[in-house]
Each structure stands twice: as C-alpha cells, then as structure tokens.
Amino acid sequence: GAVVSQHPSWVICKSGTSVKIECRSLDFQATTMFWYRQFPKQSLMLMATSNEGSKATYEQGVEKDKFLINHASLTLSTLTVTSAHPEDSSFYICSASRGTQYFGPGTRLLVL
Amino acid sequence: RKEVEQDPGPFNVPEGATVAFNCTYSNSASQSFFWYRQDCRKEPKLLMSVYSSGNEDGRFTAQLNRASQYISLLIRDSKLSDSATYLCVGLYGNNRLAFGKGNQVVVIP
Numbered sequence: 001g002a003v004v005s006q007h008p009s010w011v012i013c014k015s016g017t018s019v020k021i022e023c024r025s026l027d028f029q030a031t032t033m034f035w036y037r038q039f040p041k042q043s044l045m046l047m048a049t050s051n052e053g054s055k056a057t058y059e060q061g062v063e064k065d066k067f068l069i070n071h072a073s074l075t076l077s078t079l080t081v082t083s084a085h086p087e088d089s090s091f092y093i094c095s096a097s098r099g100t101q102y103f104g105p106g107t108r109l110l111v112l
Numbered sequence: 113r114k115e116v117e118q119d120p121g122p123f124n125v126p127e128g129a130t131v132a133f134n135c136t137y138s139n140s141a142s143q144s145f146f147w148y149r150q151d152c153r154k155e156p157k158l159l160m161s162v163y164s165s166g167n168e169d170g171r172f173t174a175q176l177n178r179a180s181q182y183i184s185l186l187i188r189d190s191k192l193s194d195s196a197t198y199l200c201v202g203l204y205g206n207n208r209l210a211f212g213k214g215n216q217v218v219v220i221p
Binding site: 032034036041042043044045046049057091093095097100101103104105106108 | 211
C-alpha cells in the first residue's frame, strides 16, 4: 500500500508556457500533500504544503502566483508552473502524508 | 545555515567493506529523524527511522546523538546495490521534512 503517482514523469516545454503536474495517492486518502523541488546535486527543497479544501502554504521565497497548487480531493493535488522559464527546469516531487510521507516518482521539467 | 548538513562525498567503498557517515542538524526542535535512500533520477525512499537508542535493520545501523546534534548511518558488508545517495532527514512541525544534500555512496567491485 501507500502508492503515490505523478503525471507526467517528464515534460519539455517552451519558455512562457504553463505546465501542470498531477500527484495522486492511489490507495489512501491524504489530507496533506507536499511539493518539493530538487536541482542537480542539491537537496530536496519543500516548496509548499497542499491541504485538501484550503489554500496551500508556501515556503519563503516560493512565488504562489507562479506555482499554483490545487488540492481538489483527498487523492489529488496539482502543481501548475505558470509562464515557465529555463530556471524553473528541475525535478519536482510530491509526497502524500499518511503519518509517514510517501513520495511520488517525480516529474522532470525542462524548459527551453 | 541549512537545517540538515551532510558531506556529499562521494564515498567510494570496496564491496564487502563497512562505510559510515554522519549528518548534523542545527534545529533541535526536530521531532524525528530518518535516513532515506535516493537512486539516480528517482524519488527518495524511506530506509529507516533513527532513534537515540540506535536501531539496526540488517546491514544498516542508525544512531541519533541529540547532545551533539548528529545522526549516523553505518552500512556493513557493502553490496553493489547499496550504491545510492543517502539523505538525512529531520521531521519538524506541521509534518515538514528538512532534507540534507545527501551522502553519495559508490560501492566498487
């Protein structure tokens, strides 16, 4: 049990476009999901905490208008990178909490 | 200063040898600590929790020293499949995880 999926697994887009990433808990309900970002050879950095039915809580330095989070149900949270730029290229990972955090497989974003 | 600090390495370890590494943490408010394993281009996966009394899981032993604010991981009889990055992670309020950069371990045949 405790499987978390992410879609897409990788995406390449042009600068200025928006990209939506989905995070789903497949076999449990998660009132809280987390979004992380990891640059090469760096640690995972928490971007925001996504709470079902309420607004996400963003970490300091993360622009909430650029990284839109929607947690519409107990099994789905989405992260939309709006007007993506090359510096947004990174590995985006979500996790869903059921006591322990279970991580999705991640989404590699490359913005050209 | 980052909440969790690790020496990224790499740690080149002959197959069958023992390797140990530490991480230090600056925020003593952490409720719990963990070691995660992350393979190249993959998500992190929980390896084990860390307790002050120490805990062992097969060839892996983890220890927490709250007085000195460090966590250790020891791997005995290293296997080629142990090659990965080992992330030291602290759990803070609101279920927030703080990750270190990771210790990269390369087991050499």
